[in-house]
Amino acid sequence: MVSTMPEVALIGKTNVGKSTMFAALTMLPVRIEARPFTTIKPNVGVAYLKVKCVCKEFGVKDNPKNSLCIDGVRYVPVKVIDLAGLIPGAHEGRGLGNKFLDEMRMADALIHVVDAAGSTDAEGRPCPPGSYDPLLEVEAIEREVVLWVSGMLRRDWAKTTRLVEHGGADVSKILATRLSGLGVMESHVDKAMEKAGLSGRKLRDWSADDVELFAATVMKEAKPMVIAANKADMPQSIDNIKRLKERYGDENVVPCSAEAELALRRASEKGLISYTPGDSTFTVLREDLLTPQQRRALESIKERVLDVWGSTGVQEVLNRVYFDKLGLIPVYPVADASSLTDSEGNVLPDVYLVPRGTTVKQLAYMIHTELGESFIYAVDVRKKTKLGENTVLKENDVISIVAAKKLKRK
Ligand SMILES: Nc1nc2c(ncn2[C@@H]2O[C@H](COP(=O)(O)OP(=O)(O)OP(=O)(O)O)[C@@H](O)[C@H]2O)c(=O)[nH]1
Ligand SMILES: [Mg+2]
DSSP, rough: OOOOEEEEEEEEBTSSSSSHHHHHHHHOOOOOOTTTTTTOSSSEEEEEEEOOHOOOOOTTTOOSSSSSSEETTEEEEEEEEEEOOOOOTGGTOOOTTHHHHHHHTOOHHHHHHHEEEOOOOTTTBBOOOOOOOOHHHHHHHHHHHHHHHHHHHHHTTHHHHHHHTOOOOOOHHHHHHGGGGTTTOOOHHHHHHTTTOTTTGGGGOOHHHHHHHHHHHHHHHHSSSEEEEETTTTTTTTHHHHHHHHHGGGGEEEEHHHHHHHHHHHHHHHTEEOOOOOEOEEEOGGGGOOOHHHHHHHHHHHIIIIIHHOOOOOHHHHHHHIISSSSSEEEEEESBBBTTBTOOOBSOOOOOOETTBHHHHHHHHHHHHHHTTTTEEETTTTEEEEOOTTOOOOOOOOOEEESSOOOOOO
């Protein structure tokens, strides 16, 4: 189950723009430098998903509690972690080693930041743009993660095999237990074994390649991922992004410029421009305060990023991960179906991100165990109809839960 504040980790080769993207997403001042291994300890912050709020549809002025609403757009907080960068061999301790991997264990999803302009080599050292192939980078980094996971499995493979063959342990259960620190569940293991063609095979017959294949497949199941094709402001990225999309699928690759997004958000914060993350344009508000350098930078962002890609892509990456990959939908629980308020009179106080397929009763449990336990029925506030406990929630549902016990809060 996804916790109330889902978590996403930024992973990738060193020096590709992870911290720049983190800074743009969270507006936290973190160290950004054009050299490998700038980030040593992970940065943790809060970013906001952007969804169209239902307040305008209902014609109400809302008072959000767990989120923000600006001009009819709901900003839903999510946790973001910016990790130390990787280089080949990291799983064996090269560079900053594999400690980073421990830090991403509980992430619900991953954003793989890639230098799409090919301006850093395999080790993350700056090189002439276009001279390194980002497709190799994606393969190399994914391989590090797989080798780390398969290393974890292989370490006690003999014991695992014994437990299954002599102890009668269930294969899926034991593999899930071995990887439980990574958020891997039995359902992920089952799916991965099936997809890798390993279902029914005796563990002792698995080759090293089989273990690696399983590790790769189970990670795909347990940690949905989007590729952020960064440095899209550099012209060398255009052809590479086309190739990345061909190789990994349009839905898995989002062109972005973290640097452009950071510059726009900072300029907006200073009141120099009006810009909303995710937009395809910005408006200069204080032409008089812009230095010639800032003016040139803004022009370049317009020409090289917004006019080419339609946005900086940073907000899109985040939304893509949560809504497409994790399959979450926003729903708005309220206590009072007629006033759309909680018990304190806040209009449309909360938005919950729930996995597609969640029922109204499951939502009641997410809000409060007591609400789930004493659930009687729910009300679809929009249609003013009663919903039974097994009714599956739809995107943007506004739901009031009627329970036997009145909760003190909400
Ligand atoms: N052209 C361009 N440069 C960028 C972009 N994003 C980041 N950079 C530059 O890339 C360099 C590395 O940025 P960081 O954000 O520190 O990279 P990182 O991936 O966090 O690096 P480590 O923490 O060292 O692994 C800096 O010089 C950034 O200014 C981008 O969108 N376009
Ligand atoms: Mg960094």
